[in-house]
Amino acid sequence: MKLINKISRYYLLNSTIVFFTAFAAIYFALNWIIKDDVDEQLFVNKQEIMKKISKGIPVDNPPFIEVTELNKKMSFEQAPGDTSIYQAEVNEMEPFRQIVSFYSSNNKHYKLTVRTSLIEMEDLLISLLIIFTVVFIMFVAILYFINRKTTKEIFRPFYKNLFKLKKYSIKSGETIELDSSDIDEFTELNVVLNELSEKASKEYQALKEFTEDLSHELQTPVSIIKSRLELLLQRKLVDEEMVEDLRKAYQNINKLDKLNRSLILLAKLESKDFFDSTKINIGETVKKIIDNFADIAESKNIAITSNIYSVNNIVCNVTLADVLVSNLLSNAIRHNYENGKIEVYLSESLLRISNTGCEQPLNEEKLFSRFDKNITSKESIGLGLAIVKKICLLYNYKIRYSFEKQMHIIEVEF
Amino acid sequence: MKILILEDEKEISESIAAFLKKEGYVCDFAEKLTKASQLVNLFEYDCALIDLMLPDGSGLDLINLIKQKQPKCGVVVISAKNSLDDKVSGLNLGADDYLTKPFHLVELNARIKSLLRRRNFDGNNVIEFEDIKIELEKRKVSIKNKVIELTRREYDLLLFFMSNKERVLTKEAITEHIWGDNSNAFDNLDFVYTHIKNLRKKLSESGAVDNIQSVYGVGYKFAAK
Numbered sequence A: 001m002k003l004i005n006k007i008s009r010y011y012l013l014n015s016t017i018v019f020f021t022a023f024a025a026i027y028f029a030l031n032w033i034i035k036d037d038v039d040e041q042l043f044v045n046k047q048e049i050m051k052k053i054s055k056g057i058p059v060d061n062p063p064f065i066e067v068t069e070l071n072k073k074m075s076f077e078q079a080p081g082d083t084s085i086y087q088a089e090v091n092e093m094e095p096f097r098q099i100v101s102f103y104s105s106n107n108k109h110y111k112l113t114v115r116t117s118l119i120e121m122e123d124l125l126i127s128l129l130i131i132f133t134v135v136f137i138m139f140v141a142i143l144y145f146i147n148r149k150t151t152k153e154i155f156r157p158f159y160k161n162l163f164k165l166k167k168y169s170i171k172s173g174e175t176i177e178l179d180s181s182d183i184d185e186f187t188e189l190n191v192v193l194n195e196l197s198e199k200a201s202k203e204y205q206a207l208k209e210f211t212e213d214l215s216h217e218l219q220t221p222v223s224i225i226k227s228r229l230e231l232l233l234q235r236k237l238v239d240e241e242m243v244e245d246l247r248k249a250y251q252n253i254n255k256l257d258k259l260n261r262s263l264i265l266l267a268k269l270e271s272k273d274f275f276d277s278t279k280i281n282i283g284e285t286v287k288k289i290i291d292n293f294a295d296i297a298e299s300k301n302i303a304i305t306s307n308i309y310s311v312n313n314i315v316c317n318v319t320l321a322d323v324l325v326s327n328l329l330s331n332a333i334r335h336n337y338e339n340g341k342i343e344v345y346l347s348e349s350l351l352r353i354s355n356t357g358c359e360q361p362l363n364e365e366k367l368f369s370r371f372d373k374n375i376t377s378k379e380s381i382g383l384g385l386a387i388v389k390k391i392c393l394l395y396n397y398k399i400r401y402s403f404e405k406q407m408h409i410i411e412v413e414f
Numbered sequence B: 001m002k003i004l005i006l007e008d009e010k011e012i013s014e015s016i017a018a019f020l021k022k023e024g025y026v027c028d029f030a031e032k033l034t035k036a037s038q039l040v041n042l043f044e045y046d047c048a049l050i051d052l053m054l055p056d057g058s059g060l061d062l063i064n065l066i067k068q069k070q071p072k073c074g075v076v077v078i079s080a081k082n083s084l085d086d087k088v089s090g091l092n093l094g095a096d097d098y099l100t101k102p103f104h105l106v107e108l109n110a111r112i113k114s115l116l117r118r119r120n121f122d123g124n125n126v127i128e129f130e131d132i133k134i135e136l137e138k139r140k141v142s143i144k145n146k147v148i149e150l151t152r153r154e155y156d157l158l159l160f161f162m163s164n165k166e167r168v169l170t171k172e173a174i175t176e177h178i179w180g181d182n183s184n185a186f187d188n189l190d191f192v193y194t195h196i197k198n199l200r201k202k203l204s205e206s207g208a209v210d211n212i213q214s215v216y217g218v219g220y221k222f223a224a225k
Helices: A003-054 A119-167 A184-234 A240-270 A282-299 A318-334 A384-395 B010-021 B033-042 B060-069 B084-092 B105-120 B152-163 B171-179 B181-185 B190-205
Strands: A065-070 A081-087 A092-105 A108-117 A278-281 A303-308 A313-316 A341-346 A350-355 A398-404 A407-413 B002-006 B026-030 B047-050 B074-079 B097-100 B126-129 B132-135 B140-143 B146-148 B168-170 B212-215 B219-222
Touching: A003 A065, A003 A092, A003 A108, A003 A119, A092 A119, A119 A184, A184 A240, A184 B010, A184 B105, A184 B168, A240 A384, A240 B171, A240 B181, A278 A282, A278 A318, A282 A303, A282 A313, A282 A318, A282 A341, A282 B171, A282 B181, A282 B190, A313 A318, A318 A341, A318 A350, A318 A384, A318 A407, A318 B181, A384 A398, B002 B010, B002 B033, B010 B026, B010 B105, B026 B033, B033 B060, B047 B060, B047 B105, B060 B074, B074 B105, B097 B105, B105 B152, B105 B171, B126 B152, B132 B152, B152 B171, B152 B190, B152 B219, B168 B171, B171 B181, B171 B190, B171 B219, B190 B212
Parallel strands: A303 A341, B002 B026, B002 B047, B047 B074, B074 B097
Antiparallel strands: A065 A108, A081 A092, A092 A108, A278 A313, A341 A350, A350 A407, A398 A407, B126 B132, B132 B140, B140 B146, B168 B219, B212 B219
8 A cells, every 4th residue: 555545544544433433422512401401491491480380370371381280289300301302293202301390370380391492403413413424524524635745855865766766776876866845754764775786886886896707717727627637538548447537537527617607607797898899690600509409409300490581680699699699599408308309489579498307397587597407417517598588688678488289488589 | 930929928828838749840949029020030930839929019019010021921819808809900900810719739830831821832732641632722632632522521521630740639629610609519529530431431432541649538630650
């Protein structure tokens, strides 16, 4: 939920609670005040009626005044109370306030009931409450909009900065330029964010440099080990165990060499180093690489069918285009089974390589990450697709993976 | 044949020299650009192996000097800097070939030989061993003067073998030579075997001695029996 909506929601909820409480309080208070007034009036009326009775003036005026003669004297007085009386004129029960008292005069005993209609009072009460409600709602509504506007205004730098943060990439090596605000909390947040981004950026750069340096530093010792082992292999070796040890060492130094080369290329791609790009005929590249790998595929009895329609040139570095297509195709061969299939399709702007392989679809996100254990078969070093992805990123090509009809499909849109 | 090796890592130049000496080459070393320049001014070389990243400058400068002083000398750039731009600028400056470290010594050997052949035998470029004769320009192989048909792979293999006689060629070196750098995605190199089997069959069917020996677990060797 957006902050502004959350604030509005709290505001409205609290206003509603306040409204109902105030409404109830006002209702009871008014009710009490009015009834008190009415009661006072009833007492005054009663006194006057009593005077009239003693003078013998007829006073009966139902339902407002009722006088009943009694046989014996009664002398208790009821507190004023509410009652309802049927009114024939309107065919309804209507509320009244009444006091009942007993009165004796000239040896006659009377029960005296004096009433006042409460209809007017109720009308008044309702009118007052309606006015109160309308005023309150208008008040809340106006405050609601003022609140929203101020909140928006106050949070404007916050949202602006949020947008900048979203776009910020630690890889850029730049610091974030955040909008200043006169609110202390936001200023503090900016300071903290700036420090954080600077620190993260520095550490990222350091780590990146370390990886690059490490790969470069490794090249020389790897070179030396490799050439020394090759010299050793040229000797007449009689000890079979020694040959085996040597073979293992040689195989693995080659693996290390490949790995290191891939890491150097990845680091180069990641640092967005300048690559000389020229117009290249991608169709020719694809044909050349299929041709080069055809016998390797054949050794696994994999059939490669290709439909190449592109006559289009794309702008790319020659070596990187080669690496892109080779990695995709070698991947399709490596993760295939004997007697499998590979289909290569190239149109104006789309390269699609589909291959048979394991029967489950692969996790797309993991597929393009480094060293994914799921797809890392014994013979793969797990960097091929990571490199492909990075090349696509460099040239803004779109890359997709899908699994259809038991085929793993990787599409590159140039 | 005299070869100049300009390489700041002594260990590497030593192993290169150890390998090349057996081919009958005389090797001179330089660890710095200044020393290499002096050597180029003093002696004639058939081939120079040049590392680009040097403590006192770029090897590209030496290529320039060699092209002025000794235009006949072949130049192979060997660079650890896996930089595509270096490759282009090196070749533009007149380098004849480019190898990225670490490389297979047999690959370097084949490259040097091919370079020297191109430079020294204009037009009439032939390699012979016993009954086998390869005419490089025509990509033609004949045995006892009878032409045999080889596939592209078989031809490349045979040439690689004959450039590295008496040498053990590992499957890794063969794969990288024949299928190129991008083939290193494959760890299972059994497909090499098929081509070698076919090549041996064709050679022996044509009456040549089967000089290709398999070196158990490691690779193959082309040697006189």
